[in-house]
Amino acid sequence: MPEHEPPTGAWELPEEFRLLAETVRRFMATEVRPLEDKLEHDAAGLPPELLLPLQEKARELGLWALQTPAEYGGAGLSVLGQVVVAEEAAKCRMGAFFPAAGAFGGNPPSVLFKASPEQFERFARPIIEGRTGKAYTAISESSGGSDPARAIRCRAERRGDHYVLNGTKLWTSHALTADWGVVYARTGEQGERGGISCFVVERDTPGLSMVPIEVMNSFSPAELRFDDAEIPVGNRIGAEGAGFALASDFLVRGRILYAAGPIGIAQQALEMTVEWVKDRAVFGSRLSDKQGVQWMLADSEIELRAARLLTYQAAWNADLGRDVRVDASAAKLYATETAFRVLDRCVQLFGALGLSREMPLERWFRDLRVKRLGEGATEVQRMVVARHLLK
């Protein structure tokens, strides 16, 4: 056996990432959480008079347009850097849907990075510069969201210099407040993967109407109805039929980022729970003295560490340019399932207080439940991993 040098240095993230995490942690503690404390429990966002000054402070720290590559005017963080930020930025009450309560806004839907320069300047630039808010991405329909290549029925028919859009999109997040969004519609045969095209649709498009949908958490998505809505050909991103091919890389990387937030939330909940059980006494001793409780805490810590390592590894490999389809699915599945399980234990250990609206726990519980379905449900991630094993 050849002799191996023992490792030098700790098993930890490189220093630049630890400093980045520390900057975000401080920003969350000093700027974000005190503002959120002024809002009602289920608030779906900060009002502009609180959000805009917060965004200014984030921009001064360079915490802006983090997912936007530097050549497009963003911070151009690596995937690992984005993961580190997302984990810390989720540690606030509305962290599951708005990292840092929306302070780090400024990224267009990723498919815009494949748009023409004119489309990019017109639609994406105002978001990166903070002149307008989030844009939406509409894929899912009533016919199903897990297998959109087969399910999408919303049709775009070309007529001269425009397309005529008919159909309905469901569950579209941020649509009610966005100036525009990206809509995937069928231009080819039903069931054909290559038959989907991607369009930018502006808010005031005649023939487009929206209806809010109530779900278990406070971020109400919308139903989008297209009734002979005319979309200029110039709003199509990429070639006709190339919609999914354009989006697929981004969808895979999006899963890695999606994994990071729930880990941050569950870690925050676990830290709160550790403090609580050290203080709470029942049956003559503190909860923390009871082995059953200690095991719940230990399992939570171990599972969160495993989720974090899977997610960092997926990000690391993505930054190396590797095929991360399996890494991303494994991270997304394990992080979202783990975070939900940990939150459930934390709620249990807090007793009735854990279910009350005095605590962020019950809100996080609902938010994390949604995470197991969004961005490719748990079963879809399993399918990706199993396909790889069996191919």
Ligand SMILES: Cc1cc2nc3c(=O)[nH]c(=O)nc-3n(C[C@H](O)[C@H](O)[C@H](O)COP(=O)(O)OP(=O)(O)OC[C@H]3O[C@@H](n4cnc5c(N)ncnc54)[C@H](O)[C@@H]3O)c2cc1C
């Ligand atoms: C709050 C919220 C916000 C959302 N925001 C957006 C958005 O912005 N844009 C957007 O396009 N969509 C959005 N969605 C929709 C979301 O992406 C879909 O709900 C999700 O993709 C699942 O699709 P579905 O609900 O149609 O379920 P279906 O696709 O009908 O699946 C139903 C169940 O079957 C399971 N399943 C699927 N395939 C398999 C299989 N092979 N084996 C075993 N089980 C399987 C699924 O995991 C799921 O549990 C949002 C949803 C919610 C709740």
